[in-house]
Amino acid sequence: MKQFLAFVIKEFHHILRDRRTILILLIMPIIQIILFGFAVTTEVKNVRVSILDHSKDDITQNIIQQINANEYLSISENIYTTDEIDEIFRKNKTDLVLVFSDHFDNDLRHSGQASVQIIADGTDPNMATMYVTYLTNILLSAQQSLNSGETLSGKFSIQPVVKLLYNPRMKGAYNFVPGVMGLIFTLICAMMTSISIVREKETGTMEILLVSPVKPIFIIFAKMIPYFALSCINLTSILLLSVYVLDVPITGNVFSLIFISLLFIIVSLSLGLLISTVTQTQVAAMLVSGMVLIMPIMVLSGMMFPIESMPHILQTISCILPARWYIISIKKIMIEGLSIFMVWKEVCILFSMGIFLIIISLKKFNNRLE
Amino acid sequence: MNTSTVIKIQELTKQFGSFTAVDHISFDVKKGEIFGFLGANGAGKTTAMRMLCGLSKPTSGNGTVAGFDINLQSEQIKQNIGYMSQKFSLYEDLKVWENIRLFAGIYGVKENIIAPKTEELLNQLGFVNEKNTLVKHLPLGWKQKLAFSVSIFHEPKIVFLDEPTGGVDPATRRQFWELIYQAADRGITIFVTTHYMDEAEYCNRVSIMVDGKIEALDSPTQLKQQFNAKSMEDVFFRLARKAKRGE
Numbered sequence: 001m002k003q004f005l006a007f008v009i010k011e012f013h014h015i016l017r018d019r020r021t022i023l024i025l026l027i028m029p030i031i032q033i034i035l036f037g038f039a040v041t042t043e044v045k046n047v048r049v050s051i052l053d054h055s056k057d058d059i060t061q062n063i064i065q066q067i068n069a070n071e072y073l074s075i076s077e078n079i080y081t082t083d084e085i086d087e088i089f090r091k092n093k094t095d096l097v098l099v100f101s102d103h104f105d106n107d108l109r110h111s112g113q114a115s116v117q118i119i120a121d122g123t124d125p126n127m128a129t130m131y132v133t134y135l136t137n138i139l140l141s142a143q144q145s146l147n148s149g150e151t152l153s154g155k156f157s158i159q160p161v162v163k164l165l166y167n168p169r170m171k172g173a174y175n176f177v178p179g180v181m182g183l184i185f186t187l188i189c190a191m192m193t194s195i196s197i198v199r200e201k202e203t204g205t206m207e208i209l210l211v212s213p214v215k216p217i218f219i220i221f222a223k224m225i226p227y228f229a230l231s232c233i234n235l236t237s238i239l240l241l242s243v244y245v246l247d248v249p250i251t252g253n254v255f256s257l258i259f260i261s262l263l264f265i266i267v268s269l270s271l272g273l274l275i276s277t278v279t280q281t282q283v284a285a286m287l288v289s290g291m292v293l294i295m296p297i298m299v300l301s302g303m304m305f306p307i308e309s310m311p312h313i314l315q316t317i318s319c320i321l322p323a324r325w326y327i328i329s330i331k332k333i334m335i336e337g338l339s340i341f342m343v344w345k346e347v348c349i350l351f352s353m354g355i356f357l358i359i360i361s362l363k364k365f366n367n368r369l370e
Numbered sequence: 371m372n373t374s375t376v377i378k379i380q381e382l383t384k385q386f387g388s389f390t391a392v393d394h395i396s397f398d399v400k401k402g403e404i405f406g407f408l409g410a411n412g413a414g415k416t417t418a419m420r421m422l423c424g425l426s427k428p429t430s431g432n433g434t435v436a437g438f439d440i441n442l443q444s445e446q447i448k449q450n451i452g453y454m455s456q457k458f459s460l461y462e463d464l465k466v467w468e469n470i471r472l473f474a475g476i477y478g479v480k481e482n483i484i485a486p487k488t489e490e491l492l493n494q495l496g497f498v499n500e501k502n503t504l505v506k507h508l509p510l511g512w513k514q515k516l517a518f519s520v521s522i523f524h525e526p527k528i529v530f531l532d533e534p535t536g537g538v539d540p541a542t543r544r545q546f547w548e549l550i551y552q553a554a555d556r557g558i559t560i561f562v563t564t565h566y567m568d569e570a571e572y573c574n575r576v577s578i579m580v581d582g583k584i585e586a587l588d589s590p591t592q593l594k595q596q597f598n599a600k601s602m603e604d605v606f607f608r609l610a611r612k613a614k615r616g617e
Contacts, residue, residue: 006475010464017463017504204457211423211453211530212476213445 003214007222014196015226025192029184029234033241036176047131048076050094052085057105063142067098072134089121096120096131108146133247177242178330181261182323183297184238185231185268191289193227193272198285201276216365224269231265251337257330259340263350264326270357271322277364297323325349374401376528376559377422379433379440384417384426391417393582394431399528399575404550404560406570409579410610415563416532418579422561423530424448436527449477452521452529452558456536460517462506466497469505470520477524491519511542515549522553529553531562535569547572567603576602578609585609 015022049067053060068075076094079085088094099117101107107114118135120128197220200206209219235258242248250257271293279285300310300318310318318324329346332338340347377399384392392414399405409415420426422435424444433440436450460469467488474484492498495515505513514534522529531550535543547569554560562573570576570590577587586593586609590602599605 003475003478006472010461010468010472013464013468014461203462204455205461207425207455207457208453209476210425211448211451212473213448213478214476 004218004222007214007218008225011196011222011226015230021192025188025230026233026237028187029180029238030241032180032184033177033238033246036180047073047096047134048094049073049096049098049135050077050079050085050088051075052079052082052097052099054102055100055104055106059105059108059142059146060100063100063139066138066142067135070134070138073138085119089119095127096135098135177238177246177248178327178334181235181238181330182264182327183294184234185261185265185326186271186289186293186297186323188231188234189224189227189265189268190272190275190293191286192230193224193269194275194279194285194289195282196223196227197273197276198279198282202281217362220273220365224273227272228265228269231268232262235261235265248334250334252333253339256340256343257333260326260329260333260343260347260350263347263354264322267322267326267350267354267357270354270361274357274361274364277361293321293323296321300324322350322353325353375399376401376437377405377433377435377561379422380431382418382421382431382433382440383429384414384421385429390582392421392428395579395582395584396431397577397584397587399559399561401527401559402554402557403575404554404562404573406573406576407561407563407579408570408576408606409563410613413579413613414582415579419530419532419561419563423451423453450527452524452526453532454517454521454529454534455532456514456534457532460505460513460520463504465502465504466492466508466516467501469516470523473520474523477526479524487523491523495519511538511545514538514542515546518546518549518553522558525556526558528559528561531560533563533565535564535566543569567601567606570602570606578606580609580613585612 051064053064064075067073073096077088079088079097082099085097085099088097097117097119099119101115101117104114104116116139118132120132122128197206200209206219210216239250239254239257243250272289275285275288275292279288296318300314300321325346329343329350332343332346333340375398377397379398380396381394382392382396383390383394395418407415407419417426421428421440422433424435424440424447427444428441435447438444438446438450440447461472464472470488470491471484474488479487489498492501495512497512497516500508500512505516508516518529518531518534521531535546538546543566550560550562550572562569564570573590575587575589576593577584578593579585586596586605588596593605594600594602597605597608599608
C-alpha cells in the first residue's frame with residue numbers, strides 16, 4: 001500500500017510539475033464552457049413580447065404591466081386572434097407571444113390554476129430558451145405576489161405552457177454542456193492517461209518499473225488516480241459554471257449526474273489504458289486518441305449536430321462511442337430532469353463498455369509484459 | 371565454490387516464432403564478480419538479460435538468479451536485483467531525493483534507513499547541494515552515476531547494467547567504473563553490457579555473444595591470449611565478423 005501511495009505521489013509530481021499542461025487541463029474546460037456559452041447566447045435586451053389576452057382581467061393586466069416594467073422585456077403588439085401569431089413572427093415584429101387563456105382570472109380564483117402559453121421562435125433555440133426563461137420568471141414572481149396578496153385566499157399557480165414554433169424539440173439548446181463534459185473527460189482520461197503511460201515506455205522508465213517488484217497493475221492504477229482527481233475538479237468547475245454563469249439548470253438529481261460522470265470517467269480511463277497498450281510513442285497515442293476519440297466525439301456524439309439528423313450509418317457508428325451514451329444520459333438528467341432510472345439503458349451500456357475495456361486492456365497489458 | 375554462484379544458466383533459449391534470439395547459452399557468474407556481457411547489436415544480449423531479470427519467460431532451458439528459478443520465481447528475482455540502463459536515467463521531473471525515495475520505496479527499503487542512507491549517498495557522490503535539483507537539470511554523467519547508485523540502493527545481490535555509460539565522456543566513465551568497483555567490493559555482483567571495449571578490460575570475466583550463442587567466455591587476459599589479440603577490441607572484431615545477422 002505504501003508502495004502504491006509512493007507511486008501516486010510520483011504521478012502527481014509529474015502532472016503538477018508540468019505547469020503548462022496542468023494549466024491547460026484545468027482552464028480548458030472553463031474556457032470551453034464560457035466560449036460555447038457566450039458564443040451561442042448573446043445578451044438579452046429589448047425582447048419584444050406580444051400579448052394575446054383572451055381574458056382581459058385585472059390579473060392579466062397586472063402581469064402585462066410587470067412585463068412592461070422589466071428592463072429586458074417590452075410589450076410590442078397586442079393581438080386579438082391566434083391567426084396573427086404566425087404573421088407577427090414572420091414579419092419579425094416580435095420575439096415572444098404570451099397567450100392568456102379565457103377566464104384566466106376566474107380560473108385562478110376558483111380552481112387555483114390557470115394556464116398561459118408562451119410561444120417563441122425556435123429557430124434559434126438558445127435565444128428562445130433565454131427569452132422564455134425571462135418571461136417565465138416574471139410569471140413566477142407575479143404568481144408569488146398573488147399568493148402573498150391578502151385579497152385572494154389559497155394558493156394559486158400559473159402554469160406556463162411553452163410552445164416553440166419551428167423547432168419544437170429545441171434540438172441544440174444546452175447541448176454543448178453535456179458535450180463539453182464528454183469531450184473534456186475523454187481528453188483528460190483517455191488521452192492524457194495513455195500519453196503518460198506511453199511516455200514511460202518511451203523514456204524507458206516503464207522497463208525499470210517492470211524489473212522492479214512492483215505489480216504492473218499498481219503502476220497503472222497509480223497513473224489513473226491523478227487524472228481521475230483532475231476530472232473530478234473539472235466536473236465541479238463545469239457544473240458550477242454552467243449553473244451560475246450560463247444559467248443552464250441542473251433539473252435532475254445532482255447525484256445521479258455525478259454518478260454517471262464518474263462511470264464515464266472510469267470508462268475513459270480504461271480506454272486510455274487500452275490506447276497505451278497498442279501504441280509505442282506519445283505522438284502515436286495522441287494521434288490515436290485525437291483521431292479515434294476526440295474528433296468523432298465532436299462530430300458524432302450530438303454535441304455539435306443532433307444525432308437524429310445524421311445519416312443512418314453515422315448514427316450506427318456513433319453507438320460505439322462511450323461519449324455518445326454519456327452525453328445522452330447527461331442531457332436527459334441535467335436538462336430534461338429525468339431520474340436515473342429513465343437512463344438505465346445508457347448506464348448499462350456505459351457499464352458494460354467499461355468492464356469490456358478494462359478486461360481487454362489488462363489482458364493486452366499483461367501480454368505485452370511477456 | 372558452488373554456494374557463491376549467483377547466476378547459473380543452462381541451455382537458455384528464447385525463440386520468437388522461427389527466429390532464435392538466444393540459442394542455448396550456459397554460463398555461471400560468481401558473487402562479487404564483474405561480468406561483462408558483450409555482443410554486437412542484435413546478438414541477443416538484451417533478450418538474454420530480460421530473461422535473467424524475469425521480464426520474459428525462456429522458451430526452454432533453466433537457470434537460477436540470486437538463488438531463484440528464472441522460470442518460476444521471477445517475483446523473488448525482482449526483489450533481489452537492481453537494474454539500470456542507458457536509456458533510463460531516473461525520472462527527469464522528480465528531484466534527486468524524490469527519485470531515491472521512490473525507488474527505495476519500490477524495493478521495500480525500511481523507512482528509517484532511507485533518510486540517513488540518502489544523506490550518505492549524496493555525500494559520497496558529492497551531490498549534497500543537488501538534493502533538491504530536478505534530475506533533468508543534472509549533466510548526463512551525473513545522472514548515470516546517480517542512476518547506478520539508486521539501482522544498488524536496496525543492496526541487491528546482483529545489479530544488471532544495460533550499456534550504463536552510453537554517451538558519457540571518458541573521464542566520467544572512469545568515475546562510473548570506480549563506483550562499480552566499490553559495489554563489487556561490497557559483494558554486489560555486476561552484470562554489465564557495454565559497447566566500449568576498454569570497459570570490457572575492466573571486467574573480471576567477459577562473454578561475447580554472436581548470433582544468439584556465446585562464442586567466448588573468459589577473463590580479458592585469457593581471451594586475448596586465446597585469440598592472440600592485442601586488445602579486447604581485436605577479440606571482439608574477430609568474433610563479431612562471423613555474425614550472419616544484421617541489425
